[in-house]
Each structure stands twice: as C-alpha cells, then as structure tokens.
Amino acid sequence: MKVLFLAAGYGTRLERDVLADQSGRYDHLRGVPKPLVPVGGHRLISHWMNILMKLDTVEQFYLVTNQKYLAQFEAWAQAWPKLQIFSDGTTDNETRSGAVRCIQLAVQHFHITDDLLVIGGDTLFYEDFDLQTFLKTFNELQTKTKDACLVTYYNCAEHETVKFGILEVDERDVVTRFREKPQPEETPSRRAVRMT
Structure with missing residues (x-):
C-alpha cells in the first residue's frame, strides 16, 4: 500500500x-x-x-x-x-x-x-x-x-459546506459526486471530507 x-x-x-x-x-x-x-x-x-x-x-x-x-x-x-x-x-x-x-x-x-x-x-x-x-x-x-x-466523512452544519469537500452518495452509500466547497444550496449533502 x-x-x-x-x-x-x-x-x-x-x-x-x-x-x-x-x-x-x-x-x-x-x-x-x-x-x-x-x-x-x-x-x-x-x-x-x-x-x-x-x-x-x-x-x-x-x-x-x-x-x-x-x-x-x-x-x-x-x-x-x-x-x-x-x-x-x-x-x-x-x-x-x-x-x-x-x-x-x-x-x-x-x-x-x-x-x-x-x-x-x-x-x-x-x-x-x-x-x-x-x-x-x-x-x-x-x-x-x-x-x-x-472514504471517511462526517456530517457538517449547513453553513459549513463552503469550508469542505462534500460527498454526494446514492442509496447504497456509493459516492456519486465530490463537490469542492459548495454553497449549501448547491448540494443536499452535508457529508464533509477534510481534503486540503
């Protein structure tokens, strides 16, 4: 690895x-x-x-x-x-x-x-x-x-989406999209991943 x-x-x-x-x-x-x-x-x-x-x-x-x-x-x-x-x-x-x-x-x-x-x-x-x-x-x-x-993630507050990468997942928890610091209205997800 x-x-x-x-x-x-x-x-x-x-x-x-x-x-x-x-x-x-x-x-x-x-x-x-x-x-x-x-x-x-x-x-x-x-x-x-x-x-x-x-x-x-x-x-x-x-x-x-x-x-x-x-x-x-x-x-x-x-x-x-x-x-x-x-x-x-x-x-x-x-x-x-x-x-x-x-x-x-x-x-x-x-x-x-x-x-x-x-x-x-x-x-x-x-x-x-x-x-x-x-x-x-x-x-x-x-x-x-x-x-x-x-992938590890945690749930962030709505106003914090602009600080983190946000994962969007499907019903099986498979990642479907990664958004780089989106506005809260741009994604329903609050799954934050800490990426530099």
Missing part, C-alpha cells in the same frame, strides 16, 4: 486569523502551511507519519503540495526517507488544483498503480478513529470488489 498526503492548500482562513491576531501569540504560524503547524509537540502531519511508519503494509509515502510551500515541506521531509514530494505548480489560492486534481497528478507523476491511502495533510482524527479497523474494512471490501474505495 502507498500513502498520499494532500497538502496543496493555501490555508487562507488560518493565515487570515493569524494575521488578524494582535496578541503576537501566533506570529510563529505566519506563512506556515496547516500540515506543518505544531500540535502536541510535533508537526500535525508528523503524527500521521509516526502512526503509518509502524505499519508493515505501507511501502511508500507521497505528498502533493504547491510551489509556495514546497521548500518548507522539503525541509520537513528530510526526516522521512520513504517520503517523496511533488508540487502541483500552483502559487496562490485562486489557481489551486483542488483535492481530486492533486490525487490525479500524484498518481500520474509517481506512477501509482496499487492500493492508495489518501489523507488530507491537515487532518487530525479524534482518538476514537481506529486506523487498523479502517484498513481492515478496506481489505474486506477489496476481497469483494478489486476497485473498491473507502
């Missing part, structure tokens, strides 16, 4: 809030991409690496970022020799690729043909999320259908 981190977002809301803060407490976060924000003594994305490095099934790690944050991710990645980084080439939020396009770019760039676990680089799950159970469920699905896909 391969792991792909999506880290090509620009963190515009976080940056806006950091710049608006007058206390100076968050100055160290200026210009820092969300996956590299310190959480509990480690960079947020480092928590994922520490967990995933313990799995025998993970062969390789990939990360897609943008041109603006590429150097910061390259510096961080020196501690992780099994991690390869790729830039989507964008330089600002207006030209960003979006999660689905970044997955496609990574698959093409790294020639990925086997199972791929895609993780939003700025995602930190609650303690009740069990990665082993998630992977076990995925493997069970794979025995039934080789092209199976398993």
